[in-house]
Amino acid sequence: MSDIETRPSAPQIPYREMEASHEIEHIAHGAEQELLTLNLGPHHPATHGVLRLLTTLEGEIVRDIKPIIGYVHTGIEKTAEDKAYWKVIPVIERMDYLAYYFNAMAFCGAVETLLELEVPKRAQYLRVLHMELNRIMSHMVWLGTSALDLGAISMFWYCFRDRETVLDLFEMSSGQRMHTRYIQVGGVMEDIPPGFDAKVREFCAEMPGRVDQFLDLLAKNEIVLQRLRGVAAVDEKTLLDLGVTGPLLRSCGNPWDLRKAEPYSSYEDFDFKIPVGTTGDNYDRFIVRLMEVKESVKIILQCLDGLPEGDYISDNRKYVLPPRHELATSMEALIHHFKLVTEGFRVPPGEVYYPIEGPRGEYGVFLRSDGSSKPARVHMRDPSFVNLQATRPMVQDLYIADLIATLAMLDPILGGIDR
Amino acid sequence: MPDATGLELIAQELRDAHGADAVVDTTYFRDKATLTIAPPLVRETLAHLKDRGFRFLASVHGVDYYPEEPRFGVHYELLDMTEVDRITVKLRVPLDAPNVLSVTPQWPTADHQEREVYDMFGVIFDEHPDLRRILMPEDYEGHPQRRDFPIGGEPVLFTHNEPRYPRYTQ
Numbered sequence: 225m226s227d228i229e230t231r232p233s234a235p236q237i238p239y240r241e242m243e244a245s246h247e248i249e250h251i252a253h254g255a256e257q258e259l260l261t262l263n264l265g266p267h268h269p270a271t272h273g274v275l276r277l278l279t280t281l282e283g284e285i286v287r288d289i290k291p292i293i294g295y296v297h298t299g300i301e302k303t304a305e306d307k308a309y310w311k312v313i314p315v316i317e318r319m320d321y322l323a324y325y326f327n328a329m330a331f332c333g334a335v336e337t338l339l340e341l342e343v344p345k346r347a348q349y350l351r352v353l354h355m356e357l358n359r360i361m362s363h364m365v366w367l368g369t370s371a372l373d374l375g376a377i378s379m380f381w382y383c384f385r386d387r388e389t390v391l392d393l394f395e396m397s398s399g400q401r402m403h404t405r406y407i408q409v410g411g412v413m414e415d416i417p418p419g420f421d422a423k424v425r426e427f428c429a430e431m432p433g434r435v436d437q438f439l440d441l442l443a444k445n446e447i448v449l450q451r452l453r454g455v456a457a458v459d460e461k462t463l464l465d466l467g468v469t470g471p472l473l474r475s476c477g478n479p480w481d482l483r484k485a486e487p488y489s490s491y492e493d494f495d496f497k498i499p500v501g502t503t504g505d506n507y508d509r510f511i512v513r514l515m516e517v518k519e520s521v522k523i524i525l526q527c528l529d530g531l532p533e534g535d536y537i538s539d540n541r542k543y544v545l546p547p548r549h550e551l552a553t554s555m556e557a558l559i560h561h562f563k564l565v566t567e568g569f570r571v572p573p574g575e576v577y578y579p580i581e582g583p584r585g586e587y588g589v590f591l592r593s594d595g596s597s598k599p600a601r602v603h604m605r606d607p608s609f610v611n612l613q614a615t616r617p618m619v620q621d622l623y624i625a626d627l628i629a630t631l632a633m634l635d636p637i638l639g640g641i642d643r
Numbered sequence: 644m645p646d647a648t649g650l651e652l653i654a655q656e657l658r659d660a661h662g663a664d665a666v667v668d669t670t671y672f673r674d675k676a677t678l679t680i681a682p683p684l685v686r687e688t689l690a691h692l693k694d695r696g697f698r699f700l701a702s703v704h705g706v707d708y709y710p711e712e713p714r715f716g717v718h719y720e721l722l723d724m725t726e727v728d729r730i731t732v733k734l735r736v737p738l739d740a741p742n743v744l745s746v747t748p749q750w751p752t753a754d755h756q757e758r759e760v761y762d763m764f765g766v767i768f769d770e771h772p773d774l775r776r777i778l779m780p781e782d783y784e785g786h787p788q789r790r791d792f793p794i795g796g797e798p799v800l801f802t803h804n805e806p807r808y809p810r811y812t813q
Binding site: 286294299301305306450465467468478480575576588592602603609610612613 | 672673675677698699701702704705707718720724727731734750751752754755759763766775778780787788792794
């Protein structure tokens with residue numbers, strides 16, 4: 225630990241007395257009304273994780289809100305500094321636990337940029353295929369849990385049925401359902417197995433119909449309309465100032481999507497649309513995400529149709545493990561294998577920031593290498609962490625029931641927020 | 644991305660406006676432009692880049708360059724959504740005066756991220772509206788992302804080191 229005393233300018237308030245330090249004098253309220261400070265969470269099903277919201281209420285109306293986070297902080301960024309580059313992938317996948325392919329992609333992309341390592345076209349397509357499946361899976365979890373918050377309990381089961389189908393596909397291609405470690409530096413872990421193509425096509429044939437079913441169930445539902453339409457609309461400028469990206473930003477009409485704007489991993493090869501909303505209220509956020517699922521299905525089908533022949537991982541033996549069968553016959557392969565497994569590969573010194581578009585917005589990995597085989601700094605710019613700041617402008621002066629609905633439409637993943 | 648020439652032009656504009664020391668260094672690495680600036684000029688630099696179209700602050704993150712001095716780095720990732728352009732602004736502050744002017748009043752998105760840098764590295768953002776720990780508990784001591792912060796862990800008890808950890812099992 226550093227022996228120099230820091231001089232924090234923040235007041236040193238005991239952790240459990242934060243309510244007392246919460247300033248409420250500035251909040252305008254009626255003279256006859258009393259303000260009530262209420263803790264929501266950290267353990268509350270409607271907070272979608274271990275999120276604590278310090279709300280100041282006037283009657284049933286939210287006058288102020290302050291998110292308090294850090295309950296599932298596990299120091300993944302610190303852990304990553306003590307691991308060889310390829311061993312960082314499993315821990316970094318556990319940040320945003322519904323977007324593990326995206327976490328791994330952002331990290332591997334940053335490492336590949338530093339190494340100037342070219343990824344074979346087939347590997348890029350396989351990455352896109354799995355990332356889009358992951359996007360659908362993440363949106364299904366979001367829809368199921370959000371609908372549950374609004375009282376639609378059966379939606380939860382319908383959405384989790386489709387999520388399970390995607391997880392089965394992940395299990396088929398990588399052996400794992402979650403945190404698959406499928407994306408590697410230089411490509412992907414394995415080629416897709418026989419039969420995977422047909423299974424994915426089966427899923428893609430079914431999914432757009434499912435989205436239509438969900439829309440039939442929810443989109444014109446009286447309760448959903450009353451809870452979502454015209455609620456918590458925030459204008460584009462406020463969102464941009466707050467750094468909000470992803471479906472939240474697109475729902476107010478800004479078509480910013482890194483897949484189109486700065487294509488990575490061959491996204492320029494695919495024909496798809498960016499769904500945008502108009503008013504930026506909760507209803508738009510809901511529709512934009514569901515439409516994204518349909519676009520993802522289109523990308524997946526194009527991936528399968530245009531899947532190029534070739535290697536699924538780079539053949540640069542300095543960074544990629546040699547195939548198993550070579551170890552028995554080639555001395556070189558054995559040496560490379562030994563070096564990679566024991567020390568890992570070294571990465572030239574430098575700093576990069578590699579952003580990609582995930583289900584919640586911009587996932588950006590900042591990576592600093594000092595030339596050794598372990599990263600000197602790994603930082604994940606997690607969209608949930610930044611987007612969470614938008615709760616206050618969204619829910620101010622709304623009913624507390626709308627706060628729950630808005631939080632559901634915000635789709636925060638606490639694993640990503642706390643890292 | 645502003646190319647290497649574009650980066651030098653931006654650097655020259657900043658030097659003309661705020662003196663020759665405004666820009667410490669420019670690097671163009673892996674097709675990405677980076678400006679290293681003098682720490683007191685962070686607000687002016689970001690405002691200048693905002694006028695040039697970089698209106699979106701994508702990320703603020705800290706780096707510990709231990710054992711180099713000045714030790715701490717704060718990076719600002721700026722994005723121009725119209726031209727699809729990115730630029731990184733870096734600054735370095737020493738351990739004995741880790742003070743940076745907060746940009747939260749101008750860029751509300753920096754609020755949580757500056758708090759995280761403060762929490763993890765102990766960089767103090769002056770004029771930040773609510774600078775307190777965000778991920779670690781409020782009564783936590785130390786800044787865990789510093790490179791010289793011990794990884795920790797519990798001692799593992801073996802017969803050979805039992806005398807070193809007396810009453811370890813109680």
